[in-house]
Amino acid sequence: MVLKTGAAIVAGLILAGCAARFSPVPQATNFPASQQVKLQAASHWGTIAGHIEKNMLAELKKNPPRPLFINEAPNPSPFQRALNTQLITSLVNDGYTVSKSAAGSLKIDLDVQAVTFSADRPQYRYHGEHGALAAGVFVLSEIEPPLLLAAAAGVGAQDAYSWFNDQFAPGATPRTELIITVSVSDQYRYFARNTSAYYVTDSDRVLYGIIDKEPELPQLSKTYQLRGER
Template sequence: MALKTAIALAAGILLAGCAARYTPTPLAANFPTTKQAKLQAAYHWGVIADNIEKRVAAELKKSPPRPVYINEAKDPNPFQRALAAQLTTSLVNDGYVVSRTPAGSLKVDMDVQAVTFAVNRPQYRYHGELAAIGAGVWLLSAVEAPVLFNVAAGAGAVDGHNWINAQFAPGDTPKTEIIITVSVSDQYRYLARNTSAYYVADSDRFLYGIVDPQPEEPKLTRTFQVRGDL
């Protein structure tokens, strides 16, 4: 036992010695695993509008009640138009006075920033494995460790496998994300502000105002420079 402890201690010392004590820049490290929703339907737009309204309303309750005015974008894309309409609906249904003109009202601004990352983003997701390893015995690999199920619990294994995979959106990690910032302010200060981020299906980029450049057409003619006598 003492020998094993000494070996483990020596290994720890060696590993610690391999780490650089000084570096010109911070070492790149991963964040703890988190989840980010992927917008794939107009219904999802209504869900996030309701979530935004609840957060904004919680801040507005800290100040005396005043009408609010939704400051819509001048040339909204389909997502911005739907978000403004659904946020208006949520505020009205929650008992707030939504003014049609900005005079005397708190202004609600909605900034939607679309960002595009590299196409080959890292793909980290948990799929789980379900397999029969014997007569009446199923194996369901879980996040921490594989779990064995007998034939009576086989349906539970299948349900568990489906539940685990249902949490994740299909397809690769999108290269497109949007950052939504909603602010409530008067001429002097911000009274409420909320920022959230979501994945966007790459095939739906145009709904969020992203216009991809058209590929250049190949040139059909070439110009040559002639030197010397003909």
């Protein structure tokens, strides 16, 4: 352990000494590690509606109470339609007045922007994977010993691996994300505004109003014009 630590320090000093002091452009770096939930079921949509309501009402309490009106987008996707419906249900069940008319009400706008990134985005989880030592015996590698012993003692090696990783959605990082912005306003000003981002299962893109173009078929025939004597 001491040898590994010393080697890491030496390697860091060498890299630091080789780093350029000046550069014509900023160097690309990673953001600190963070987590973002992945939408995989209709019940997750209800969770989003509850989260939207909680954040929105926290801001609206700073102002005199007024009826609320959900401004539905034209031609909503299944996700947008469900989100509007669930938000109305949550507000009514919590005792708030939801108007069917915009007159005299605060307008709630839900803007849903779908963003598609490149495929095969990296998926980083805990460093280390499990491996089978024998039938029914597994090991977690590259995990701090005290943490490993505590987990293994409580739930067993295989269950410990699942416990470490069950917070992560299966599969590769989705290339599809949703940016949801909620605005509460009247004709004069905004009263509340919040933006959140979520991953979306790529196979469910159509539920969020994302229609992929059909691939162009290769041209199987070609027309030639013959020129010659008549």
